[in-house]
Amino acid sequence: MKSLLCGSRRFLVFALFSALLLSACSADAPRVALADLDFSLADPGSGEKLFNQSNNESPACSACHSLTGESSGIGNSLGDLAAVAGARVKGQSAEEYLYWSILRPGQHLVTGYANLMYSRYEDSLERADLADLIAYLLTLD
Numbered sequence: 001m002k003s004l005l006c007g008s009r010r011f012l013v014f015a016l017f018s019a020l021l022l023s024a025c026s027a028d029a030p031r032v033a034l035a036d037l038d039f040s041l042a043d044p045g046s047g048e049k050l051f052n053q054s055n056n057e058s059p060a061c062s063a064c065h066s067l068t069g070e071s072s073g074i075g076n077s078l079g080d081l082a083a084v085a086g087a088r089v090k091g092q093s094a095e096e097y098l099y100w101s102i103l104r105p106g107q108h109l110v111t112g113y114a115n116l117m118y119s120r121y122e123d124s125l126e127r128a129d130l131a132d133l134i135a136y137l138l139t140l141d
């Protein structure tokens with residue numbers, strides 16, 4: 001009887017822990033899923049504008065990223081991004097890597113750079129904005 005009780009209590013703890021873990025994971029999932037981005041409708045021209053301006057009070061990407069090959073001091077130059085994006089993280093396509101780089105910048109850090117990227121773009125960029133930005137980034141090579 002005792003061991004049965006212990007077993008079920010252990011199971012309860014395990015179940016609670018799993019539920020906590022699951023809710024923590026889904027709380028961290030971006031508001032817009034990658035699968036919801038429609039790249040066939042994406043407009044790189046509009047992405048370029050978004051890159052260079054502050055949107056809904058978030059800082060412009062160009063505040064930290066140059067395209068010249070020289071770092072601006074905070075972020076790396078994104079001048080050859082399209083050429084490297086698909087090889088940054090094993091198993092991630094270029095689109096996937098860019099999606100995560102924008103919405104969860106701390107997940108993968110470019111070698112030699114600190115986790116200093118603005119991390120709330122999720123709040124300021126709408127679904128179409130994200131697709132436009134990624135389409136634009138994929139033109140940089």
Ligand code: HEC
Binds near residue numbers: 051062065110
């Ligand atoms: C406050 C400064 C800052 C702002 C603003 C910023 N970034 Fe970054 N970004 C960084 C830093 C620092 C890194 C390098 C560390 C890392 O990988 O997160 C980085 C990395 C990246 C990378 C990975 C580059 C690579 O070579 O693999 C991408 C892509 C990127 N940023 C896109 C953007 C876009 C798009 C925006 C605007 C929506 C933006 N960043 C705004 C600082 C910034």
